[in-house]
Amino acid sequence: MNNRITAGPRSAWSLATALPLLTLWGCNSHDMSSMQPELNINYPAAYVVNAEGNSLSVIDLSSQQVKETISFGETSGGHGSMNTADMVMWPHHIYLSPDGSKLGIGVPGMDLSAGHAGGTSGMKGRVLVVDPKTGATSVNQQTPVMNHNAVFSPDGSEIWTSQMDEAGKILVYNASTMALKNTITVGMEPAEVTMSSNGQYAFVANGMSNTVSVIRVSDKSVMKTIPVGDDPVGAWPGADGRMYVDNEKGQSISVIDVNTLAVVETVKLGFTPGYAAYHPIRNELWVSQAGTGTKVAIFERMNGAWMKMGEVQTGLDAHAITFTKDGATAYVTNQGAATVSVVDVAKRTKIKDIAVGKKPNGIVLKY
Numbered sequence: 133m134n135n136r137i138t139a140g141p142r143s144a145w146s147l148a149t150a151l152p153l154l155t156l157w158g159c160n161s162h163d164m165s166s167m168q169p170e171l172n173i174n175y176p177a178a179y180v181v182n183a184e185g186n187s188l189s190v191i192d193l194s195s196q197q198v199k200e201t202i203s204f205g206e207t208s209g210g211h212g213s214m215n216t217a218d219m220v221m222w223p224h225h226i227y228l229s230p231d232g233s234k235l236g237i238g239v240p241g242m243d244l245s246a247g248h249a250g251g252t253s254g255m256k257g258r259v260l261v262v263d264p265k266t267g268a269t270s271v272n273q274q275t276p277v278m279n280h281n282a283v284f285s286p287d288g289s290e291i292w293t294s295q296m297d298e299a300g301k302i303l304v305y306n307a308s309t310m311a312l313k314n315t316i317t318v319g320m321e322p323a324e325v326t327m328s329s330n331g332q333y334a335f336v337a338n339g340m341s342n343t344v345s346v347i348r349v350s351d352k353s354v355m356k357t358i359p360v361g362d363d364p365v366g367a368w369p370g371a372d373g374r375m376y377v378d379n380e381k382g383q384s385i386s387v388i389d390v391n392t393l394a395v396v397e398t399v400k401l402g403f404t405p406g407y408a409a410y411h412p413i414r415n416e417l418w419v420s421q422a423g424t425g426t427k428v429a430i431f432e433r434m435n436g437a438w439m440k441m442g443e444v445q446t447g448l449d450a451h452a453i454t455f456t457k458d459g460a461t462a463y464v465t466n467q468g469a470a471t472v473s474v475v476d477v478a479k480r481t482k483i484k485d486i487a488v489g490k491k492p493n494g495i496v497l498k499y
Contacts (some may be wrong), residue, residue: 170266171200176499178454178463179235179264180472181226183243185489188226188235188262189472191463193456193497196474196486202267204260218272220258225281225324225452225494228264229307230288232498235262238281238293245449245467245491247363247380259293259305264498273310275303280323281494285349286331294322300338302345304352314352318345324366328375328390335367335375335388344377344386346393356393360386370410376417378405385419387438399431399438406451406467413459414477420450420464428453428464430480442480446473452495465492 177199178191190200204220220239227236239258257279261271277295284291288307295301300322304314319338322345326335333355336345344367346356361379367388368376374396377386385399385408399417406422417431417438426448431438447466454463455477462475471485472492 170268171202173200173265173267175199176497177264178472178495178497179226180465180488180492181223181237181494182470182489183222183224183245183467183491183493185470185491186220186223187489188267189488189492190267191472191486191488193499196484198486198488200267201489202262204269220260220272223260223494226496227281227283228496228498229284230286232264234270234284234288234307235264235496236260236282236284236291237262237494238279240278240280240296242278243491244280245451245493257293257295259291259310261291261307271310273305277301279303281325283325283327283334285334286327292325292334294318294325294336296321296323296339298340300336300341302334302336302347316347316352316354318347318354319343319357323364326367326369326375329369329371329373330390333390333393335369337364337366337377339363339365339380342379342382344375344388358388358393358395360388360395361398365405366407368408368410370417371412372410372415374410376408376410378408378419380404380422385417385438397437401429403429406449407453409453409455409462411455411459411477418453418462420446420453422449422451424448425450426466428462428475444473444475444480445482446475447471447485451493454495454497456497457499463495463497465495467491467493 176193180189188202192199223239237260255278257275259273259282277297279293282293291305298320300318302316318336319341321340322336334347344358361382361384363381375388383401387397389396404422406420409418428444430442432441446464448468451465464473474483
């Protein structure tokens with residue numbers, strides 16, 4: 133298979149240039165590969181995946197401080213107590229189940245901060261399921277090919293994950309038993325799998341095919357394959373009935389209407405996007421600047437189109453963006469800075485940076 137990771141738009145950010153691991157003073161670290169007391173995370177929290185740190189940082193949303201660090205038992209290049217058959221390395225994106233009882237994490241097994249593309253032939257992936265209250269890992273399931281994320285179906289009964297090779301596939305597991313239910317053929321090197329806000333479709337960004345596959349969740353049929361920009365990574369759902377596709381090499385956002393399953397707008401960026409997040413209350417589109425970027429660009433609707441109207445200084449290699457449920461605060465992971473930026477949405481200013489683990493990428497909030 134063709135290994136495209138070194139040709140990615142962010143190839144400058146390799147393991148050799150990663151920042152030193154920050155020491156997290158005042159928080160506890162729990163290695164879930166061995167017997168540890170269970171946690172009691174009973175407060176509103178942000179769960180941050182630290183790819184190179186191989187851990188989850190748990191941020192108390194009230195104090196905006198890291199309260200716990202949940203280790204997956206093996207740091208990249210290190211030697212831990214975990215059996216090599218169950219080894220977790222380079223976890224990536226994270227999702228919360230609809231009932232809030234589980235966290236799903238995709239583990240590609242390699243550093244994707246240098247570009248979201250497939251790895252070498254024979255690489256395996258992994259799906260983790262973690263209890264957000266206790267921090268315990270209940271599922272550590274290997275996949276045949278490296279993956280990008282692990283997302284729950286709208287009813288919570290299934291876990292969907294991609295297989296990032298040229299013979300692109302989506303695997304659908306029973307969320308309770310982890311029995312494989314379906315294998316769905318999509319485009320080449322699929323990355324993120326996301327669900328539309330109405331729960332009807334799964335959207336798959338096919339990085340090497342420059343397309344998005346639309347799968348009907350109910351019967352697992354591929355409804356349509358939509359051409360988008362160059363090297364799409366994820367189709368991020370908006371509450372406005374749109375999916376916002378970040379095209380890394382194309383340096384653009386393709387906007388897909390969920391009702392018509394067609395691209396209705398292409399937003400030219402002039403920079404490599406890391407993530408796109410729609411703010412439902414303010415009707416804004418926030419796009420992080422990946423690689424050497426240290427900002428999040430903010431777009432507003434002007435004359436029927438998305439126009440850049442502001443930006444926020446965050447941190448190096450800004451990545452995932454999420455908003456609190458009241459829409460007042462944004463949290464942005466910065467892969468190159470080992471921080472999470474806390475942003476005042478109305479003022480478009482950074483409140484603070486929170487030190488987390490190495491190369492933080494995925495983030496999800498739980499109340």
